[in-house]
Amino acid sequence: MRASSSTFISKKHSGSHLPWYTIYPTIQEFSSAIGAETYEEWLRSLSTDDAVSLYLHIPFCRSMCWYCGFPTSITRLDNLIINYLAVLREEIRLVAELAPQALPVSDVHFGGGSPTIMPPGDFLSLMELLRGRFAFEKAANIAIEVDPRTFTTDMAEALQKAGVNRASVGVQSFDPIVQKAINRVQSEAQVMTAVQNLRLHGIGRINFDLMFGLPYQTVQSCRQSAMLAIEMRPDRLAVFGYAHVPSYRKNQRLIDRAALPDIAARAEQASVMADTLVAAGYLQIGLDHFALPDDELALAQRTRRLRRNSLGYSAETRQTVIGFGASAIGRCGEGYVQNELPQDSYNRSIASGHLATSKGYRLTVEDRVRAAIIEQLMCYLEADVPAICTAHGFDPIHLLSSAKQLHILAEDGIVDIDNGLVRVRQECRFALRAVASAFDAYLGRPPL
Structure with a gap:
């Protein structure tokens, strides 16, 4: 070498x-030349011979995590969320009317934001609408992101009733010093309670999100976070490196740049987390995922069925991904589309009876x-x-x-x-x- x-x-x-x-x-190549009319054509051309994946973006949180790189809104008011969900339901109706009837669905993903902060009854009605407008496969996978700080038993019951069978729990770090530096303070007990609540309600397939490269993070704290996660035995873990782009995300300006580890330290942190997880029996998947040997992700890697798309690594997602909600990205056979990012623009488009597609890309x-x-x-x-x-x-x-x-x-x-x-x-x-x-x-x- x-x-x-x-x-x-x-x-x-x-x-x-x-x-x-x-x-x-990448999204930098998307153009406004691909808009709602093009997306309508692509939806009409879908075939019922091939199942699709659905992604629903719920861009709300109760508090802002300073490391976050996603477009989210902070609210303490359920009314804002309920109003957004009304628009989201209308978008689902618009898309379902353009797509072929009885379009089969293999998997559904709820992301954000913190989708589990929506009222449980609204989540159930949203799932009822999806099942009424699309033909869910019998073994459809339904996954949702969970913030353990706001997760309730009522919501766990709603997830169970709706058929949710996978949950991704946001952890990031168990180190209280790091948590304070990123404005995401949550105890080990809170995470454990959320995990137990999910499993008690029949949602046994659980993912954890961990991060390295955060302010004040050390090799030892990364190892400790990985070990604490292992004790709760999630099926999968995603271990992401923090990307500091304060020019793009204003909330990241609240993070002390001087407290961030350098490139060599980041590499050492990533390495110790990987080594700790592998030593505990997890298999390393692709760039940054880990899975138990009997998890679908590990099986997909062994059988060469692993996919990587806008939803990340997956064993379930299909070639076609239909995205719903502000900023959501979708893919049809011909290319990519993205909805309006500002919620006001997204709301106006849907209220006028038109798709909210703002830009896209036609593949060569x-x-x-x-x-x-x-x-x-x-x-x-x-x-x-x-x-x-x-x-x-x-x-x-x-x-x-x-x-x-x-x-x-x-x-x-x-x-x-x-x-x-x-x-x-x-x-x-x-x-x-x-x-x-x-x-x-x-x-x-x-x-x-």
Whole structure:
């Protein structure tokens, strides 16, 4: 390996400035040229032969977490949430009328924000509407994000009645010093109570979200957080690196930049969390997920059915994702769409009887090839470039010869290349986004 040290490599290929590649091309390439009329055409062209995934964005929280990078609104008033849900229900009706009747649904995801702060009765009526407008498969997966600080028994009962079978619990860190620095104070007891409440109500498939790279976080506190999480035995864990972009998210300006760990420390924190989870029997999945061996995510990785899309890593999501709510992203066969981000704009569009699509992207053949390569890398740490190109009728020489960064990665010992098969070395998993970016034709180009 030419690099003088692992610290040098982590600095050179850390990827802190790179996309997460949940979708390709990334949202920076979306254009207002793809609007509501185009999305209507794409919805009408869907086939009932293929099931779809649904995503519902509930952009409300009771308090602002300073690390958060998502568009959310802080409210103590249920009326604001109830009014938003009324608009959301109208959007569901509009989309269902455009899509084929009895469109099959394989899975539903509620995100935000904190979707479990909505009134339990409203959640039940929302699920009733979805089931009435779409044809849910018998074994449909229904997942929801949970904030343990506001999770109630009434909501747990509603989730059970609605058929929810997976919950993702936001933890981030168990270190009280870190929690105070990110304005998310929650005790270990609160998290345990939420987990017990979920399991008591038949929701046994549980995910945890943990983070590294947070202010005042240390290697020891990262290890301790991982160990405390292990004691509660979630089926999956996502271990995300904090991305500090205060120019984009004003709430992050409340975080003390001087308290953030440097690149080398971040790499060490990520490594100790991974080692702790793997030692406890979890399998590492893709870039930042961990799963017990009998979890669907681990099974999907073994059987090459793992997916990575706008919903992250999944064993269930389909090629078509229909997004509902302000800022929600969806994908049809032809490309991507995104709803209006400001809630006022979203509300006005739906109230006028039109879809709230603000921008999108129509995929080219080359986009599909590059997306397939990037997804394979992000899921399996390897991609057979010639095989993927051949499947799409595309010349692999063009991709391999134009990926100059790929050869630098090979020289630095990050990847091995054998007849077009690109394989990321296991010890260099942290550089996965840098490898994926070698196939990004748009990276560094001014946004549209």
